Amino acid sequence: MIRVLVVDDSALIRGVLTEILSQDSEIEVIGTAPDPYIARQKIKTLNPDVLTLDVEMPKMDGLTFLEKLMTGHPMPVVMVSSLTQQGCETTLRALELGAVDFATKPTLDIRHGMEDLGQDLIHKVKAAAQSTVRARQKRKNSEVEVRPSLASSAMLKTTDTIIAIGASTGGTEALRDILEVLPPNTPPIIITQHMPERFTKHFSDRLNEICQIRVKEAEDGDSVIPGQALIAPGNFHMELRRSGARYHVVTNQNPPVNRHRPSVDVLFQSVSQYAGTNSVGVILTGMGNDGAAGLLEMKRAGAYTIGQDEASCVVFGMPKEAIKAGGVDKILPLSEIPADILHRVSQV
Missing domain, CATH: 3.40.50.2300 (Response regulator)
Structure with missing residues (x-):
């Protein structure tokens, strides 16, 4: 009980x-x-x-x-x-x-x-x-600690790589830990975080204040561009689309998937279809299995995939299910994920 x-x-x-x-x-x-x-x-x-x-x-x-x-x-x-x-x-x-x-x-x-x-x-x-409780250390909103290994990545190659991230329970702080250390020329990022409407706008604005990249709540038709992270709006699925050389997102209110809208699987499946080998998939802390099937599709389409390790997760459910399904190339602690993403996209 x-x-x-x-x-x-x-x-x-x-x-x-x-x-x-x-x-x-x-x-x-x-x-x-x-x-x-x-x-x-x-x-x-x-x-x-x-x-x-x-x-x-x-x-x-x-x-x-x-x-x-x-x-x-x-x-x-x-x-x-x-x-x-x-x-x-x-x-x-x-x-x-x-x-x-x-x-x-x-x-x-x-x-x-x-x-x-x-x-x-x-x-x-x-x-x-089921969670692993960790008291967060105090930090000022204006404080952005850029690790030397990431700060030196300013010479990132310009690529068409899309970075897709999915998270749920514990994800708001995990996303902050990743996004706030990424350099301004990071390739495009699209994110699904399980969160109700209204909250996603406040969450995006809060991240935008502390990150070097631009962070915004996605709107239907938004371009997917370097130096920007788009977060799926609460109560809307977000999917990647491509028109010629231009990537953009579409949002919809189709039925929930895995109980969720937005759903990580919906995002990842669209990335596997439209970006394929030109993508990196990351699944972070969260309960349940949303994202496991989509990350496997991304891997099968040639994407590089990362799963957060159990020790750094608040809840290990989503990464665990993705690992069990065979959709994860590398399992990493949260602190090592940003550098690994940038290393991967610099090699493309």
Whole structure:
């Protein structure tokens, strides 16, 4: 059983979250708390496996509590956030501080759509229970540490190589670790990160502020060009297309694949079709098997493929499934992936 403590200042939300999570036979809600002070005592006495944590609470806000928790008693935390601008920004900060994942906060009419929300929350709590928790080190948004091996790659050859990256649980910080050290002339990058709409725009903007390359939420028809990373918009699949010598992306709302929209498999399969040998595929931390089939297709089409190793993953599910399927050429710790990508594209 996965033992969960629900922390939220709203009695209604505590009740709804408890009801949702209790639907799954593998999850037991062992307690609730209306504020961080009571939560701290219940963590000591109940020893939960996973904490769901509201971001806006009285006495102490969720971010302050999370930072203290990850310093003194690191444990898997799923943030429960609203879809407001402030909610998006706060949630991204929570992921930087070490939260495993987040779920969008239920509204008062939640019982009308409980099935979809319930499965998403249950999935994320189960992923959190399997995660390797690491407290993130503090770093300023303006701080970009360029490793010497990457800084010296300024003489990259101009190629048509497309870099495709897929990630889920733990992926927001993994993507930051990769993108912020890449030089301005890095070949085009296209990314699918499992994330709801609205959040992808804030996530892209946040990365754009700290990276040497341009990072933006993809729009239908965007050109795929060097020095830029496009991130699939939440609730939309993103696919690569080629017209003559020009690459671009298309977005659509076709049915979810592997429960996800955007789906990593959808992205990777399109890259295998339109870029083939002129591509590098990277699969990062995440729960489930999304991306495994697509990465195998990329490899069969002649792409070079990389899987993040277990030790550096928050959740090893997606890379593990891709490795089992035979779609990974090289398994690397997260810290070595940027240099390996650049070495590969410089050899093309």
